[in-house]
Amino acid sequence: MSHPLELSSVSKQYVSRKHRVDAVREVSFAVAAGEIFGFLGPNGAGKSTTIKIIMNLIRADRGTATIFGTPSTKAETRRHVGFLPENPALYDYMTGAEYLRFVGNVHGMPKQRIRQRSDELLMLLDLLPAAKRAIRSYSKGMLQKLGLAQAIIHDPPVLILDEPMSGLDPLSRVLVKELIVNEKKNGKTVFFSTHIISDVERVCDRVGIIRNGILKAVKEVAPLLREGIEAYRVRFAEHESSAEQEIMVSPDDLTTQMVAITSTGGTIRLLEPVRKNLEDFFLHIIRED
Amino acid sequence: MKNILRITILGIMRDRVFHGITVAALVFGLVPVISQLSMRQVTELALTLSLSLTSFLLLLLSVFLGGVSLWKDIDRRYAYSILGLPLRRSDYVLGKYLGIVSFILLTATVLGIVGALFSYSAIGVYPPNRPVLWENYVYAIFFDVLKYALLVSFAFLFSTISTSFFLPMFGAVCIFFVGSSSQEAYNYVNSPEAAALHPAAKSAITALYYVLPNFGAFDFKTNAIYSIPMDYQGLMLTFVYFCCYVSIVLGLAVILFNRRQL
Amino acid sequence: MKKMLLYLLACTILLAAVIPPFVGYQKQKSFAEQLGVVPRGEVLRYVAADQKEFLAASVVLKVLIYFGGRSQALPNQVQLPVDYPGISRILHSAVKLDPRNMDAHYFAQAILVWDVKQIDVANGLLEYGMRYRDWDFYLPFFVGFNSGYFLKDYEKAARMYRRAAELSGNPLFIQLAGRYLYEAGRTEHAIVYLTAMEKSTRNESVKKNLRTRLEALVAVRAIENARDLFASRFGRQPHSIGELVQRGMLSSIPHDPYGGTFYLDEDGSVRSTSKLAFGHLNQPSTEVTQ
Ligand SMILES: Nc1ncnc2c1ncn2[C@@H]1O[C@H](COP(=O)(O)OP(=O)(O)O)[C@@H](O)[C@H]1O
Ligand SMILES: [Mg+2]
Numbered sequence: 001m002s003h004p005l006e007l008s009s010v011s012k013q014y015v016s017r018k019h020r021v022d023a024v025r026e027v028s029f030a031v032a033a034g035e036i037f038g039f040l041g042p043n044g045a046g047k048s049t050t051i052k053i054i055m056n057l058i059r060a061d062r063g064t065a066t067i068f069g070t071p072s073t074k075a076e077t078r079r080h081v082g083f084l085p086e087n088p089a090l091y092d093y094m095t096g097a098e099y100l101r102f103v104g105n106v107h108g109m110p111k112q113r114i115r116q117r118s119d120e121l122l123m124l125l126d127l128l129p130a131a132k133r134a135i136r137s138y139s140k141g142m143l144q145k146l147g148l149a150q151a152i153i154h155d156p157p158v159l160i161l162d163e164p165m166s167g168l169d170p171l172s173r174v175l176v177k178e179l180i181v182n183e184k185k186n187g188k189t190v191f192f193s194t195h196i197i198s199d200v201e202r203v204c205d206r207v208g209i210i211r212n213g214i215l216k217a218v219k220e221v222a223p224l225l226r227e228g229i230e231a232y233r234v235r236f237a238e239h240e241s242s243a244e245q246e247i248m249v250s251p252d253d254l255t256t257q258m259v260a261i262t263s264t265g266g267t268i269r270l271l272e273p274v275r276k277n278l279e280d281f282f283l284h285i286i287r288e289d
Numbered sequence: 290m291k292n293i294l295r296i297t298i299l300g301i302m303r304d305r306v307f308h309g310i311t312v313a314a315l316v317f318g319l320v321p322v323i324s325q326l327s328m329r330q331v332t333e334l335a336l337t338l339s340l341s342l343t344s345f346l347l348l349l350l351s352v353f354l355g356g357v358s359l360w361k362d363i364d365r366r367y368a369y370s371i372l373g374l375p376l377r378r379s380d381y382v383l384g385k386y387l388g389i390v391s392f393i394l395l396t397a398t399v400l401g402i403v404g405a406l407f408s409y410s411a412i413g414v415y416p417p418n419r420p421v422l423w424e425n426y427v428y429a430i431f432f433d434v435l436k437y438a439l440l441v442s443f444a445f446l447f448s449t450i451s452t453s454f455f456l457p458m459f460g461a462v463c464i465f466f467v468g469s470s471s472q473e474a475y476n477y478v479n480s481p482e483a484a485a486l487h488p489a490a491k492s493a494i495t496a497l498y499y500v501l502p503n504f505g506a507f508d509f510k511t512n513a514i515y516s517i518p519m520d521y522q523g524l525m526l527t528f529v530y531f532c533c534y535v536s537i538v539l540g541l542a543v544i545l546f547n548r549r550q551l
Numbered sequence: 552m553k554k555m556l557l558y559l560l561a562c563t564i565l566l567a568a569v570i571p572p573f574v575g576y577q578k579q580k581s582f583a584e585q586l587g588v589v590p591r592g593e594v595l596r597y598v599a600a601d602q603k604e605f606l607a608a609s610v611v612l613k614v615l616i617y618f619g620g621r622s623q624a625l626p627n628q629v630q631l632p633v634d635y636p637g638i639s640r641i642l643h644s645a646v647k648l649d650p651r652n653m654d655a656h657y658f659a660q661a662i663l664v665w666d667v668k669q670i671d672v673a674n675g676l677l678e679y680g681m682r683y684r685d686w687d688f689y690l691p692f693f694v695g696f697n698s699g700y701f702l703k704d705y706e707k708a709a710r711m712y713r714r715a716a717e718l719s720g721n722p723l724f725i726q727l728a729g730r731y732l733y734e735a736g737r738t739e740h741a742i743v744y745l746t747a748m749e750k751s752t753r754n755e756s757v758k759k760n761l762r763t764r765l766e767a768l769v770a771v772r773a774i775e776n777a778r779d780l781f782a783s784r785f786g787r788q789p790h791s792i793g794e795l796v797q798r799g800m801l802s803s804i805p806h807d808p809y810g811g812t813f814y815l816d817e818d819g820s821v822r823s824t825s826k827l828a829f830g831h832l833n834q835p836s837t838e839v840t841q
Binding site: 055056077079081087091094 | 292295296299300303304365366367368369370372373374375376377378548550551
């Protein structure tokens with residue numbers, strides 16, 4: 001089966017009178033069904049440009065983006081997609097509930113289902129008190145959460161979110177991360193962009209790192225975290241009564257050290273991996289050239 | 290398309306446009322008063338004033354709504370969220386267009402009824418030269434609506450190629466005035482008085498006459514004001530002309546909007 | 552806050568100080584200034600878009616209001632002169648904008664032909680209007696009268712009256728076509744015409760203007776009748792109106808509503824020092840009164 005989302009050799013250059021900006025250069029990747037894919041890069045890296053190309057808001061100069069194998073220039077592909085734009089702007093004369101109803105109608109959902117889903121999401125995202133207020137009166141964070149609600153109201157198999165956590169308070173960040181993980185549990189595919197490394201570390205299966213429009217690396221997050229172990233912190237006591245000692249052991253020596261401690265009657269109180277974290281990896285890739 | 294149409298009308302309503310129209314419509318209260326000043330044609334003057342005021346308000350409405358609607362969606366990035374939905378861009382453009390035209394039709398109906406009531410109050414006291422043909426009054430307003438529907442389509446066309454609202458707004462105003470007098474200019478060119486005109490100028494005006502919309506053709510006010518019988522074949526032809534022209538302009542607008550990078 | 556209030560107060564006082572001279576200035580503006588310059592109708596048509604009828608109606612109303620203001624001055628006020636050529640130009644524009652506007656035609660006919668005597672211009676406009684208001688008997692009626700009374704083109708007058716009769720079915724026009732179209736019937740012709748005109752307007756200023764003229768013509772007719780009676784009785788023309796009174800042909804010398812004095816000129820025609828118009832008496836008169 002074709003991938004929920006696939007880009008092949010996508011390039012985009014912005015041309016204005018004086019400047020040419022290569023916003024995206026030959027970017028190719030595929031997101032597998034049921035995975036959470038983090039699209040990580042500093043400001044101005046080309047994340048939003050890539051996402052706009054996927055959503056057919058702008059046209060790529062070269063290359064194609066496909067959703068389940070269909071070019072994303074076709075409007076019907078967006079039936080399977082829930083999209084949250086960067087700093088979403090929603091018709092501010094409507095109320096939150098009205099906007100969700102409108103989006104549900106566009107997706108052709110039955111009335112009953114729209115009401116049910118919208119109540120559910122407004123409750124989940126803590127927007128219920130504001131549901132009947134004009135969007136005009138929403139704060140940035142509320143707008144972001146309503147944008148997320150409208151993206152998932154029709155329960156799409158693919159979510160494309162441009163900086164879903166930006167502008168949120170810590171509590172809401174957790175809420176949104178949980179929501180993303182939950183979507184994955186329900187078998188959905190999530191593609192989201194961010195410039196915050198910890199967002200990726202916690203929730204993503206894979207991460208693509210983009211800089212200056214070039215996709216530098218696509219890595220699985222778990223092995224990266226595993227590979228990243230540089231040493232183990234071992235805390236032990238030589239006898240029941242003696243004071244605790246702490247040593248750092250390299251991964252290669254771990255087994256021999258453990259044997260050495262336990263064979264002399266010592267007890268291991270703590271064993272903790274010391275990692276070179278994703279941040280270092282990220283910075284390493286970003287600074288490569 | 291239906292959904293976009295609905296929220297477009299909702300948006301216009303929520304922006305209190307109708308309140309503005311209602312306030313402006315208070316001016317209709319002056320119609321009976323001013324028409325009293327006429328010596329010989331009180332009813333005709335009342336009808337003139339009603340139809341003119343209606344047409345003027347519709348002009349403001351179509352320039353404003355037509356010029357701002359698309360531009361605002363793009364400028365404020367509402368379009369990102371909307372076009373991220375499974376909507377074809379053509380449905381989005383046409384939905385917005387139909388929303389505005391529906392609103393103009395609604396306004397025209399309300400203003401038409403108000404104007405008719407005020408004009409009617411004049412007839413009782415000062416009967417007109419010839420009995421008023423209310424059917425013509427309805428035609429005059431209906432064709433006014435068509436005229437402004439055509440104008441809105443131009444505003445949309447300009448919106449699709451412009452990043453500011455100046456072009457759509459001022460472009461619409463310009464094309465309205467040029468299109469309203471193109472028939473006059475054409476008639477002039479083909480009259481004996483234009484003999485001195487350079488042939489190149491003549492052909493330029495003639496060419497423009499065929500290309501530009503002929504808004505003057507939609508003006509049936511005289512038929513309503515002076516109870517001149519309608520030429521139904523002419524009405525039909527004008528209607529067909531409208532359909533063809535508006536289809537072309539909207540088609541162009543959709544094509545251009547499809548290519549537009551947001 | 553206090554500063555703001557002070558600022559507003561100062562501005563209000565300034566405005567209050569400016570208003571009286573401003574209003575005075577607006578009042579003393581001449582008619583041309585009051586109305587602004589109305590461009591020629593042929594030009595206006597190009598910018599009027601779909602508001603031609605409205606523009607025409609509004610300039611006509613402006614003229615009416617101006618005329619009303621000028622002609623209804625109270626007795627103790629100075630009667631300001633009426634800018635008839637200005638009115639004429641504007642009505643011309645109005646007709647070119649909306650050839651069916653009856654107020655423009657009517658006003659031009661009721662006021663301009665008498666007071667400005669631009670008969671050819673008036674007929675030109677009326678005949679232009681006739682092409683559009685093809686159901687209305689008033690326009691051929693007007694052209695007929697102008698041709699018969701002022702231009703003495705009796706043939707055209709008869710043609711126009713017949714057309715008016717066809718359009719209206721009113722026998723008055725058949726009468727007009729035959730009976731008064733000769734030199735001696737001139738005054739009678741005008742009286743019949745003015746009576747019909749006076750009846751068909753609602754505007755008080757215009758009505759008043761027509762009534763005054765009617766009154767003057769009735770007086771002229773009385774003198775003419777007395778003169779003709781005198782001639783048939785004595786076989787010669789009277790020397791003066793006084794003579795007519797002396798011989799009992801007239802009970803008294805009729806009053807000229809324009810403020811002038813009637814007299815008989817050399818060929819026996821009835822004339823007045825007012826020339827049957829306001830505003831002639833204050834100028835040094837070159838008339839020789841008999
Ligand atoms: N409409 C535009 N016109 C010209 N340059 C643009 C436009 N939009 C984005 N850019 C440039 O393209 C690059 C990538 O932008 P973007 O995709 O928005 O980055 P980000 O990764 O922060 O989302 C930036 O250098 C930005 O300045
Ligand atoms: Mg971005």
